[in-house]
Structure formats: structure tokens, C-alpha cells
Amino acid sequence: MAEVSASARPVTLPVIDPGPPERGDAARNRGRILEAARRLVAERGAEAVTTDDIAAAAGVGKGTLFRRFGSRAGLMIVLLDDDERAHQHALLFGPPPLGPGAPPLDRLLAYGRARLSFVDSHFALLSDVGRDPQTRFNAPNTLHHSHIRVLLEAADTTGDLDAQAAALLALLDADYVHHQTSERGRTLEDLGDAWEAVARKLCGT
Amino acid sequence: MAEVSASARPVTLPVIDPGPPERGDAARNRGRILEAARRLVAERGAEAVTTDDIAAAAGVGKGTLFRRFGSRAGLMIVLLDDDERAHQHALLFGPPPLGPGAPPLDRLLAYGRARLSFVDSHFALLSDVGRDPQTRFNAPNTLHHSHIRVLLEAADTTGDLDAQAAALLALLDADYVHHQTSERGRTLEDLGDAWEAVARKLCGT
DSSP: OOOOOGGGSOTTTTSSSOOSOOOHHHHHHHHHHHHHHHHHHHHHOGGGOOHHHHHHHHTSOHHHHHHHHSSHHHHHHHHHHHHHHHHHHHHHHSSTTTSBTBOHHHHHHHHHHHHHHHHHHTHHHHHHHOOOGGGGGSTTHHHHHHHHHHHHHHTTOOSOHHHHHHHHHHTTOHHHHHHHHHHSOOOHHHHHHHHHHHHHHHHTO | OOOOOGGGSOTTTTSSSOOSOOOHHHHHHHHHHHHHHHHHHHHHOGGGOOHHHHHHHHTSOHHHHHHHHSSHHHHHHHHHHHHHHHHHHHHHHSSTTTSBTBOHHHHHHHHHHHHHHHHHHTHHHHHHHOOOGGGGGSTTHHHHHHHHHHHHHHTTOOSOHHHHHHHHHHTTOHHHHHHHHHHSOOOHHHHHHHHHHHHHHHHTO
């Protein structure tokens, strides 16, 4: 193997298959495409937004969009994933009562309302990305299940914590929430109140 | 229109489009096909059972099977529907504690265990018939939701009964139960105990 002196080595060398380096305009295009997609999805619902619309709104060519995200589905997954990550960060590291520092029951109740709001505002994306029955019990649901379970335990909840976390999580399922708001005339506040009442009963308060 | 004297009228006349009258051997074939299908599905799981297998086990030709049920999917739906109907009959009209006559909380607890057992033994069929997200909130789930809600109400449960019924129903979802038993090593008895504990907390006992 040929020896290369450290000083002569280009900075990208240690990275395995880095692909073309992301230049400033590539990063800008990526940001623009995500921002345009997020805005259009919010305005029209995911199902009514095409890659043509997104590319036009971002001021980039369609080829650029596909080079950055592979496909329409790929773009939608990145969009949802970005928001899901920010949401999870708020639960785990954000200010109380959602984040650490508040009593566990207060955190649990804050979580229920925050998650309801998230699944409501992201229903179009959640629905669009596609729901394999398998994914219902895997990430990111696993993280949410764990989060509820940890808070139930910290609140000294008795009994089978997995089942109780699953029951609470079911009331935050995107399909369930959408069905309740769109076909049953329930508001997010109704659903938040109902969730709080169930959580309080399970925690024994 | 030609007049037909009542006495001369064949007994099938008032029925609109009765199709060919079901002769004794046709009814027998239908029963045999369903019985063979139910046995093979129980032995091998629905996905491993073909219409060839069912026709052979029932001792009928494949043409007979398709004439009676239209398609493999049609046969699976009839099979599930027959069992679901018998199960619902037991809830609504059968002996206590599942049926009427026992106190509402006892009926609710008996229901949880009976339904767990049903979705466990029918998972292959439930999975095979196909699950549109829409159907999750429609019949037969509507009936089960109502049944739980009625019993919660009769047990003087406080708070939002719809949300509490939905939370309890989620723990009886076929995918959830299958995931718990096949990937989490939970038994039906574990799940029944957990369900009972949640139901008792919601009912305030």
C-alpha cells in the first residue's frame, strides 16, 4: 500500500465513500427543498403536493430534488424524520414540563398534549410515508412507548407498565387522532383532556 | 302479467333473484369447504393454505369452491365472519359472565380474555383478509368498541368513555396481540392479566 504523508492527505480521505462533497449551494438547495416541501404539505396536505410543485417552489430543477432525496417518498421521510427528531429532542432535553425537571406525572400529561399536536399537524406526512403494520410497533413508536413507560414508572404506577404505555400510546396514534378529529368532531383539546383523564387513572391520582 | 294461482306457485317465487336453489349436496359442499378451510388454516396458518389444498381436503372440485365463494379471499372473509358472528353472539346473548346476567365489571373482564383468545386464534385469518387502516375504526371494531363502552358505563366509569374504550380495545388489536405473543414472549394469560388491571383502574375498582 502506498504511504501518504499526513500533511499531503486531503481532508475528506478518512471518510468512506463520502460521495461528492456538499458544496455551499448544494446544502442551500437541500434546505430550500425541505422548506418548500414543508410549507406546501402544510398548505395542501401531502397527497396534493408533487415533486414538480416542490422543485418550482424551491427554485431548483427537478433533477436536483431527485439527486438530493432519491424520490418523492425519500423526501417525505426526511421531512418527517427532521420534525420527529426535533419533537423527540424537546421531550428528552427540552424545558419542563415536557422535558426533565418537572414531576413525572406533569411530564406525562405535557407529553400527551404535545404528541397529539404533533400527530395532528403531521398526519398528512405520517399517512403519506406509508404505514406497514410492522412499523406500528417499531421506531419511532418504540421511543414513544419507552418515554411513556419511563414516566409511568417514575410516577410509581402499579401493574403492567408495558400494557398501560401501549394503551396510552394507542390514543396518540395518527390514524386514531385523525379519525376522531375529522369524523367525530372532537377537538385536540377534547382528546388531550381525555388522555389526561386516562393517564391520571392509570397513575392512581 | 299472467295470473298464477296461489296453490300453483312454487315456494321459491317470492324470493327476488334466489339464484339456483341450494340443494342438499350444495349445502353440504359449502359446509365441507368451510370446515376443511378452518382446519387447514388452524394447522398451517392462512398464508400457507391454497384453494387446491382446501378443495382436496373437502373432497370437492376447485370449480365448486369458486362457485360457492367467488375467490380465496371471499372464502377467508366468510370464515372469519362466521366465527366473528358466533363470538359476538356469545357476548350479547350467551351465558354469563361473558353474556348478560353478570355484573358489568365481571362481564368486561370476561370479555377481555375472550377477545384475546379470539384474536390470537384468528390472527392468521385477520391478517390474511387484509387490513385497510379505515377498517380499524369500522365494523366489526365498532361493535367491540360499543360493547366495551356500554359495560364501562354500566360499571359507573367516570370520564370520557370513548377514549377509555379505545384504549382498552387497542390492547386487543390482532397485530398488537400477535406482536406481544410472538416477539415479546408474553402469554395470553399475561395479556389477560394486564388487560384486567387496566380495566379495573379505569373502572375505579
